[in-house]
Every structure is written in C-alpha cells, then in structure tokens.
Amino acid sequence: MPRKSKFDKSKTCIKCKTARGNIVIRHAVYCKTCFTPLVVTKYKRCLDPHINAAPDGQRRSTLKASGNLLIGLSGGLGSTVLLDITSRCYFSTKSSTEDGRKGGKAHPKNDRVWKQASVCFVDTSRAFSEGVTKDRSEDIRAMVEQHKEFEFIVLRLEDAFDISWWKQLGGYVPSSDIRANLANEDLVITEAHLQSSDPVASLRSYLSSLPTATAVRSSINTLARLLLLHTARSMQCSHLLLGTSLTSLSISLINSIAQGGGFNVLEESFEEWTPQIARSAQDASSDSPHLAGGVCTVRVVRPLRDIGMKECAAWAWWNGLQVVGKDRTFDPDGKQTIGGLTKDFIVGLERDYPSTVSTIARTCAKLAPKNEPDGQCIVCERPAQRGIQDWKSRISIRSLEPPSPHPPHVASDDPPPISLTPHLCYACHTTLISRSSRSTVQNGAEASLAPLPVWTRSALVESDAADVMGTKRLVDHEDMRNAIGEFLLHD
Amino acid sequence: MTPTPKTCALCSKFRAIIKRPKTGQQICKECFFFVFETEVHNTITEAKLFSRGDRVAIGASGGKDSTVLAHVMKALNERYGYGLDLYLLSIDEGITGYRDDSLETVKRNQQQYSMPLKILSYDELYGWTMDAIVSQIGKKNNCTFCGVFRRQALDRGAAMLKVDHIVTGHNADDIAETVLMNIMRGDIARLGRCTLICTEGEDTIKRSKPFKYAYEKEIVMYAYFKRLDYFSTECIYSPDAYRGHARTFLKDLESARPSAIIDIIHSGEAFEVKEEVRKGQKAQQTCRKCGYMSSNDLCKACTLLEGLEKGLAEARIIDVGGRTGSHEMPPEEPREVTKLDPS
Numbered sequence: 001m002p003r004k005s006k007f008d009k010s011k012t013c014i015k016c017k018t019a020r021g022n023i024v025i026r027h028a029v030y031c032k033t034c035f036t037p038l039v040v041t042k043y044k045r046c047l048d049p050h051i052n053a054a055p056d057g058q059r060r061s062t063l064k065a066s067g068n069l070l071i072g073l074s075g076g077l078g079s080t081v082l083l084d085i086t087s088r089c090y091f092s093t094k095s096s097t098e099d100g101r102k103g104g105k106a107h108p109k110n111d112r113v114w115k116q117a118s119v120c121f122v123d124t125s126r127a128f129s130e131g132v133t134k135d136r137s138e139d140i141r142a143m144v145e146q147h148k149e150f151e152f153i154v155l156r157l158e159d160a161f162d163i164s165w166w167k168q169l170g171g172y173v174p175s176s177d178i179r180a181n182l183a184n185e186d187l188v189i190t191e192a193h194l195q196s197s198d199p200v201a202s203l204r205s206y207l208s209s210l211p212t213a214t215a216v217r218s219s220i221n222t223l224a225r226l227l228l229l230h231t232a233r234s235m236q237c238s239h240l241l242l243g244t245s246l247t248s249l250s251i252s253l254i255n256s257i258a259q260g261g262g263f264n265v266l267e268e269s270f271e272e273w274t275p276q277i278a279r280s281a282q283d284a285s286s287d288s289p290h291l292a293g294g295v296c297t298v299r300v301v302r303p304l305r306d307i308g309m310k311e312c313a314a315w316a317w318w319n320g321l322q323v324v325g326k327d328r329t330f331d332p333d334g335k336q337t338i339g340g341l342t343k344d345f346i347v348g349l350e351r352d353y354p355s356t357v358s359t360i361a362r363t364c365a366k367l368a369p370k371n372e373p374d375g376q377c378i379v380c381e382r383p384a385q386r387g388i389q390d391w392k393s394r395i396s397i398r399s400l401e402p403p404s405p406h407p408p409h410v411a412s413d414d415p416p417p418i419s420l421t422p423h424l425c426y427a428c429h430t431t432l433i434s435r436s437s438r439s440t441v442q443n444g445a446e447a448s449l450a451p452l453p454v455w456t457r458s459a460l461v462e463s464d465a466a467d468v469m470g471t472k473r474l475v476d477h478e479d480m481r482n483a484i485g486e487f488l489l490h491d
Numbered sequence: 492m493t494p495t496p497k498t499c500a501l502c503s504k505f506r507a508i509i510k511r512p513k514t515g516q517q518i519c520k521e522c523f524f525f526v527f528e529t530e531v532h533n534t535i536t537e538a539k540l541f542s543r544g545d546r547v548a549i550g551a552s553g554g555k556d557s558t559v560l561a562h563v564m565k566a567l568n569e570r571y572g573y574g575l576d577l578y579l580l581s582i583d584e585g586i587t588g589y590r591d592d593s594l595e596t597v598k599r600n601q602q603q604y605s606m607p608l609k610i611l612s613y614d615e616l617y618g619w620t621m622d623a624i625v626s627q628i629g630k631k632n633n634c635t636f637c638g639v640f641r642r643q644a645l646d647r648g649a650a651m652l653k654v655d656h657i658v659t660g661h662n663a664d665d666i667a668e669t670v671l672m673n674i675m676r677g678d679i680a681r682l683g684r685c686t687l688i689c690t691e692g693e694d695t696i697k698r699s700k701p702f703k704y705a706y707e708k709e710i711v712m713y714a715y716f717k718r719l720d721y722f723s724t725e726c727i728y729s730p731d732a733y734r735g736h737a738r739t740f741l742k743d744l745e746s747a748r749p750s751a752i753i754d755i756i757h758s759g760e761a762f763e764v765k766e767e768v769r770k771g772q773k774a775q776q777t778c779r780k781c782g783y784m785s786s787n788d789l790c791k792a793c794t795l796l797e798g799l800e801k802g803l804a805e806a807r808i809i810d811v812g813g814r815t816g817s818h819e820m821p822p823e824e825p826r827e828v829t830k831l832d833p834s
Contacts, residue, residue: 214748257674258744258751262758338751341743349675349736359677366679367762385761394533395704395753396513397526400501426757434750435515 023314026354032318039307039315043085047303050270051113051239062111067238069114071150072228073121075140075324078304079243081312083119083147084321085303086241091117091149114239118151119144120231122224126200127157127207139324155231160223161202166454169234174461179449180420182209182432185398187420189460190449202451209450211435213336218259218431221339222380226455229273229381232298244269244302247309247350250360255342261427263369263385269361271300276376276459308357309350377425378459379432379452384425420452423460501526512708512749520716527713531701532567538688540699543574546654550645551579551600551608553593556660558600558721559710560702564658565604577604578652582644583612584637585620586727593722611648613640617796625728627802633728636799639791643783649696661700664707664741667755672737679764680772680786686759706752 013019013031015038021029030038049055053066071086073079090113121144125135137154144152159165163173176191210216232240244252252268261268274297304312316323335341349356373383421429432450452460497507499519507517511526518526541547549564551557561579568575581597583590594610601608614620617640625633649657666686673682684690689699702710714721744751764772777783778790789797 212748254671254674257670257758258755259748260750260754260757262761265758265762335743336747338744338747341740341747345740345743356675360674363674363677363679363682366765366768367682368765370761370763391757394537395530397501397530397533398514398516400522400525426754426761430750430754434748434754436746436748437510437515 023311025308025311026358035311035314035318039311040085040089042306043303044089046305047241047301050299050301053238063113064111065114065238067114067236069117069239069241070228070232070235070237071117071119071241072243073119073140073144074243074326075121075136075143076243076326077309077312077316077323078245078248080143080321080323081245081307081315082241082243082304083144083150084315084319086117087147087149090114091147116151116235117149118153118235118237119147120153120155120228122155122157122227124157124220124224127203127220136324143322143324153231155227156199157220157223157227158199158203159227160199160453160455161197161206161451162199163454165199166458169230171230171454172458172461173454174457176461177451178457178460179451180432182211182450185392185421185433186417187424187429187432189418189420197451206450206452210431211433214259214338214436215431215434217337217339218255218427222428222431223453226381226453229298229300230275230455233275233296237298240298240300242300242302243304245304245307245309245312246361247346247357249302249305250357251339251343251346253360253364254346255339256427258338258342259427260430261425263373263426264382265364265367266369267300267382269302269305269365271382273298273300273381276378276381276455305361308354309347375423377428378420378423378456379428380425381455382425384423388424388426388429389421418460420456420460509712512712513706513753515749523709523712523716527705527709528563528566528570530704531563532571534688534704535567535573535701538699540658540689540701541573541575541656544576545574545656546576546578546652547656547658548578548580548609548645548649548652548654549606550657550659551581551597552660553581553596553600553722554660555710555714555721556662556702556707558596558719559714559717560658560660561600561604561606562717562719563713564701565606577606578654579604579606579608580645580648580652580654580657581608581610582641582648583610583614584641585613585622587622589727596721599720607652609648609652611644611651613644616640616644616647617792619796619799621728624799627799630728636795637726637728639795643790643792645698646696646783654696656697656699658699658701660702660710662702662705662707662710663752663756664738664745666700666703666759667752668737668741670755670759671741675737679768682759683764683769686756704753704756 013021015034019031022032051063121140123137125133180187374386377384499507500516501522505519549561669685691697773786778785780793783790
C-alpha cells in the first residue's frame with residue numbers, strides 16, 4: 001500500500017511559493033527562509049499585546065514595559081528557543097542603520113522594551129538523595145553566558161524552605177516552625193519552636209510526606225513557579241517569560257484539569273500574579289515596603305504557546321542551539337504520574353492527529369471560571385474557589401458522623417485546631433491528601449508532619465491570614481450562640 | 492503470619508472487606524451500601540432533581556449501570572419517600588446477539604421491582620435497525636448513528652409513557668471521559684453542558700444522571716455484593732475509537748491517582764464557556780421534519796437518516812449504471828418521521 005503523503009498539495013513552500021519546502025507544519029509546507037518569520041510572528045503575536053501595562057487597542061504604540069524582564073529557563077527545548085528568540089527580537093545589538101530602524105538611536109521607539117533582563121534557572125537536583133540527579137546549573141550558565149545582555153541567576157528548589165532567602169526578598173518570617181499533618185483531610189497545623197532547619201532536609205521531608213508520585217511532581221512544579229514569581233517581584237520584573245510551547249501548554253492544561261485545577265485553567269496560558277503579601281499590604285496601606293518600586297503584579301507570558309514542539313525543534317536545529325535538557329530522573333517512564341501519563345498521551349496524539357494540541361489550547365482559551373474567586377490559595381498563590389470542602393464531603397462521604405459543634409465554653413478553653421484546608425484551592429488540597437494504592441508516603445502521623453514553603457507559612461501567620469482564622473473562630477462562636485439562642489436559660 | 496483483619500474506617504465495628512475505589516478507605520459491606528446510596532441521595536437532593544408525584548423513566552439497557560440504577564432508585568424512593576412513579580424504558584437498537592440477552596435482564600428487573608416496562612426499537616421509530624445501518628455504512632462511525640438515535644428514542648419513549656423525567660446510568664467515569672473528549676475535539680457547546688446533572692430541551696423531557704459522582708468500579712462492586720445480574724457484552728460493532736482512546740487514558744490516570752475521575756468532573760464544573768463565545772453559538776431550534784430540538788433546520792437524527800436513504804438511492808444507481816449518482820438525488824420513497832407530540 002502506498003504511504004500516505006505527509007503534506008496536502010505540493011512540495012513547494014506555501015508562503016513564498018517558489019522555494020522547495022523544508023518542513024511540514026500541520027500539513028502545510030514551509031521553506032527554511034519563510035519558517036523564521038513565521039515563528040517570530042507567532043512569538044510576537046503572543047507577547048507584544050501583554051508588554052505595555054495598559055492595552056492600547058488596535059493602535060500599535062511603542063512597546064515599553066513597566067518593569068524588568070525575567071526568563072525562566074529549565075534547559076529544555078522550549079526555554080532554550082525562548083531565550084534565543086527573545087534575545088534576537090528585543091535585545092539585538094545591531095545598530096539602527098543595520099537593523100533598518102527608523103528615527104535614529106535616541107528615538108524612544110528604539111529604546112529597550114525592558115531596562116534589565118535576567119535568566120533564572122531553578123535547580124531541582126537536591127530534591128532527591130545525593131547522586132540521583134546531576135546539578136546542571138553550570139551547563140546552563142555556559143549557555144546563558146553566550147547572551148551578554150542577560151544576567152544569570154540560579155535558584156535552588158530548597159530556597160522555598162529557606163528563611164534567609166525569604167528574608168532577602170522582604171518576606172515576613174514567622175517566629176515558629178509551622179507544619180501540617182498530611183494524615184487527614186483537615187491538614188491540621190502544628191506550631192513548634194523555630195529551629196535552624198536545613199532547607200534541603202525540609203524540602204526532602206515535604207516531598208516525602210506527599211501521598212503520590214503525582215503530588216511530588218506537581219509540587220516541584222509549583223515550588224519552582226513560585227520561586228520564579230517571587231524572584232521576579234523582588235527584581236521589579238513586570239514580566240516572567242516561560243518557554244511553554246503549544247505542545248507543553250496542551251499537556252499542562254490537561255494535566256491541570258486532571259488534577260482538579262479547572263478553576264485555574266486560564267492561568268495555565270496567561271497569568272497576572274499578585275503575591276499574597278502585596279495583596280494584604282495593598283489592603284492595609286499603599287506605602288507598604290512590599291510595594292516598593294511600584295511593581296507588585298507580574299505577568300506570566302508564554303510566547304511560544306502557538307508554536308508546536310516540532311517547530312521549536314526545527315528552530316533549535318537550524319540555528320545550532322545547544323539544548324542542555326531537562327531533568328528526567330523523576331518518573332523517567334512517565335507511567336507513575338498524571339503529568340507523565342498526560343505527556344505521553346498528548347505527544348502520541350500530536351504524532352497521529354497533529355491538530356489536536358492546538359484544538360486543546362484553543363478550546364481551553366474559550367473557558368472562564370464559573371464563579372468569582374474566594375481569595376488566593378496560600379500554596380500555589382492562584383485564585384481559589386469557595387465551597388470546596390462542602391462539595392467534597394457531599395460527593396464522597398468519609399465519615400459517618402457530622403462534625404459536632406463545640407459549646408462556647410469548651411471552645412474558649414480549647415480552641416479548635418488551625419487547619420490549612422480552608423486556605424487551599426481544590427488542586428493543592430487534592431495534591432496534599434489524595435492517595436493511591438501506590439502511595440509514596442509511609443503510614444503514621446509522624447511521617448506525615450510536613451514542613452511548609454516559606455510563603456505558605458508567612459501567609460498563615462501574617463496578619464490577614466491570622467485575621468481570617470480569628471474571624472472564622474469568632475463567627476463560629478456567634479453561629480453557635482445564634483443556633484442555641486432560644487434554649488439559653490437566663491438567670 | 493496472617494495480617495490482623497482491619498476494622499471498617501467508617502463504623503469501626505465490623506471487619507473491612509473492601510478498599511473503596513473513590514476514597515481509598517477500607518470499609519465493611521454494609522457501610523459501603525450506605526455511603527454509595529447516600530451519595531446518590533445527596534446528588535439527587537442537592538440538584539433538586541425530582542418533585543413529589545413525578546413520573547420518572549429509568550433508561551434501562553440491562554448493563555451494570557442501569558441495573559444498579561433501577562435498584563438504587565427503587566431503594567431511595569422508598570427510604571426517603573420521594574413519591575416517584577418509576578418506569579423502565581429500554582431501547583432495542585436491533586443488534587442481533589448483543590441486545591437480545593440484555594433485554595432479558597431488563598424484563599427480569601421489571602418483575603423484581605414491579606415497574607412498568609416499555610421497549611422501543613429503532614426499527615419501529617426510524618425504519619432502520621443498527622444491523623441494517625452497519626450493512627449500509629460499514630463498521631466505521633456507526634456509533635454516531637446509534638448515539639444520536641438512542642437519545643431521541645429515549646425522549647420519544649418517555650413521551651409515550653407520559654413521564655416527566657428520564658434518569659440514565661451515566662457514571663462518573665463516563666462524565667470525566669466526556670469532559671476530556673470534548674476538550675480534545677474542541678466541542679465547546681457540549682463541554683459547557685456535559686457536567687450538568689440535568690439537561691432539558693425546550694419541549695423535551697428532563698434528563699438527568701444520578702450516578703454522576705459514582706465510580707464505575709463502585710457500581711460493579713455494588714452489583715456484586717447485592718448479587719444483581721447484568722450483561723456486560725461489548726457492542727459487536729466497532730467501538731468509538733476516539734472514546735476508546737480517552738477511556739484508556741482515563742483508566743491510566745485513575746490508576747496513578749484514583750481521585751482523578753472526580754477531580755476532572757470538579758474541573759468541568761469549575762469552568763464555563765466565556766460569555767462572548769456563548770453569544771456566538773447557535774440558538775436552539777426545532778427540527779422542521781420531526782419537531783425535535785436541533786441546532787440546525789434538520790436535527791442530527793433526521794440528517795443522518797436522510798444520508799442513509801440517499802445512500803440507498805445512490806447504491807441502486809451504482810448497481811444499475813455503474814456510476815455514482817448525484818448527491819442531490821432525493822430518496823425514492825421519503826420516510827415518514829414520527830412527529831414529537833409536545834403535549
């Protein structure tokens with residue numbers, strides 16, 4: 001049987017209609033010369049509308065960001081291509097005449113879009129025992145140093161548990177060590193005297209307390225994302241660029257939906273993040289130190305979100321880019337985790353049905369959260385939904401007895417334990433408690449007492465979170481009183 | 492050394508004999524029956540599905556979901572005093588060797604539960620059996636015909652029984668799979684409504700899914716412990732390849748983390764189609780041929796039937812002249828379609 005043709009009509013480039021094609025992108029043939037502007041156009045179409053603080057509609061004005069730029073680099077294909085295209089499009093050192101730019105050097109149009117630009121790599125090698133994964137930060141540094149215009153920053157995943165790192169960023173440091181008991185649904189918080197704990201040990205303890213391999217993988221992603229975001233904020237960055245290609249965007253959309261993150265489906269492709277601390281400071285006073293420099297919202301843009309993995313690979317190959325590669329030690333066969341299974345599934349689909357990844361991304365772009373958010377999750381710092389626990393307890397009964405309310409005199413002596421659960425979004429709560437038959441965690445409460453990331457601890461004890469909890473206790477007390485009011489006997 | 496038997500995580504009295512697929516808790520048989528039924532009851536009451544005196548038809552195929560649904564609906568109706576008149580409604584697609592046996596299960600349920608039963612066939616409604624359709628169009632894509640026809644057939648059967656409501660045995664796995672499929676094929680209209688527990692057309696009957704949050708594995712478990720018998724034969728015609736793809740993926744996700752099914756449904760309920768996209772969607776109309784709700788002039792079933800009849804006419808032309816006939820060729824004897832009675 002003759003093999004089915006990979007392209008629809010001819011072998012000639014559909015753009016210039018003269019040259020012989022070099023690549024087939026979703027049944028359309030392009031030559032190498034036309035491929036470059038095609039990719040750059042798609043890239044700029046995703047990024048440019050988000051650069052200026054306020055959109056200027058149809059009129060295309062000078063691009064000027066309100067802050068600096070941070071690029072998240074994992075060493076994978078997408079982020080390597082992202083770094084290369086960003087460097088060419090926005091930081092090219094060509095003179096105005098070479099470049100054909102109008103208006104001369106001093107023209108505001110030819111100013112840099114961002115004053116400063118940095119590249120940040122989050123090293124995850126110490127998440128597991130020594131020797132399991134290699135620290136690739138030096139390989140990445142060598143790669144970034146080819147681009148003189150970017151400053152290189154290395155973050156370590158354990159920084160998420162490092163009080164000194166958090167202090168440097170101006171975060172609030174709680175005076176006690178806060179841990180959560182992951183053995184039950186309520187995730188009860190215990191406070192202990194603050195000891196100088198080793199961030200690496202805390203990170204490993206946190207990850208080993210998680211109930212599934214899926215939870216470990218998604219927690220690593222969440223920690224890395226928050227490290228990048230907090231770093232971006234501390235560096236007065238208005239934009240954080242990530243190298244998520246169309247293929248990886250589809251994977252993260254399905255991955256997020258499969259883990260209960262439907263409420264945050266929009267944030268997977270574009271996000272405007274305001275940290276918890278800035279929100280509370282904004283509410284309290286406008287001249288808070290958290291808002292120093294005026295930048296408190298970071299836009300997370302994925303400029304490669306219309307460019308498939310195949311196009312990224314072709315760009316890297318034709319431009320001689322060296323891809324260091326991502327850390328694949330964890331779940332190498334992709335069979336253990338929802339993330340790994342989703343990746344295998346989508347990459348397989350893309351091979352057989354090349355339009356599917358684009359369909360997934362386009363479909364999800366037409367969705368919006370159903371209800372208004374009820375605050376921010378204190379682990380992933382994304383909008384959280386209300387009524388999650390009621391929903392969960394209604395559709396899966398885990399206890400035969402309804403929780404009995406405490407009479408007021410008991411409540412005053414023995415305050416109810418503080419729970420992490422009301423401050424979490426559905427996906428983070430599920431990550432911390434959902435088990436499987438292949439659970440990674442040992443049984444027993446002691447093994448499940450997990451340290452928490454610094455921003456979560458900070459949010460729990462910081463004024464607004466404390467207020468939330470204090471108010472909640474008070475309301476409960478009042479509710480109880482109202483409920484039994486008619487039965488109270490007066491002296 | 493034999494491990495000590497565990498006590499039930501819910502009642503703490505009896506020996507746990509199952510690990511609940513949905514929560515991972517180890518519980519006893521009676522507690523399992525209780526939580527399974529109570530969760531269905533919670534689903535029904537939270538969505539305010541029924542009113543006292545409603546006539547409700549249970550879409551019964553003789554498979555596990557509908558067999559367990561009939562049992563649970565009868566039990567809950569008695570326990571909580573819903574005050575419903577329950578009926579069984581079966582559709583005979585006309586697939587020799589597949590539907591015959593399962594219809595026997597439905598007939599047995601009719602006796603066991605003392606519920607009136609109505610069986611309606613595709614042949615009776617459309618003049619086509621699935622066997623005839625497959626001989627015409629082949630094994631590929633025949634699931635489209637079957638799915639579209641079944642939906643309409645249930646509505647028509649319900650109208651004949653004069654019921655207000657049809658309940659179907661769609662379970663949590665089916666809904667999670669549909670959410671994934673609709674995202675992957677970009678079906679935004681269906682994505683918006685596939686997680687709804689109850690759907691209602693303009694002049695059609697309410698249709699709901701009380702097993703929306705019930706895991707398929709738990710339905711099988713319930714049938715096993717209650718000793719309910721059912722037929723689990725796979726359809727002899729080719730399964731929907733795309734759905735099969737999504738189902739395999741979902742099963743993999745479930746084995747990585749069992750809550751994945753309920754998490755996907757939660758995701759599906761947490762988002763909706765953006766207002767501006769919704770405005771651009773087609774408004775619902777009624778089919779000019781049969782009066783059923785439709786997105787176009789002709790409903791999907793009538794469009795498919797026209798295609799089938801045109802195909803027959805074309806086949807005749809090919810037989811005679813050896814050439815493909817005109818696509819505008821009308822059917823030789825236009826089919827009479829049963830009009831839907833809005834009353």
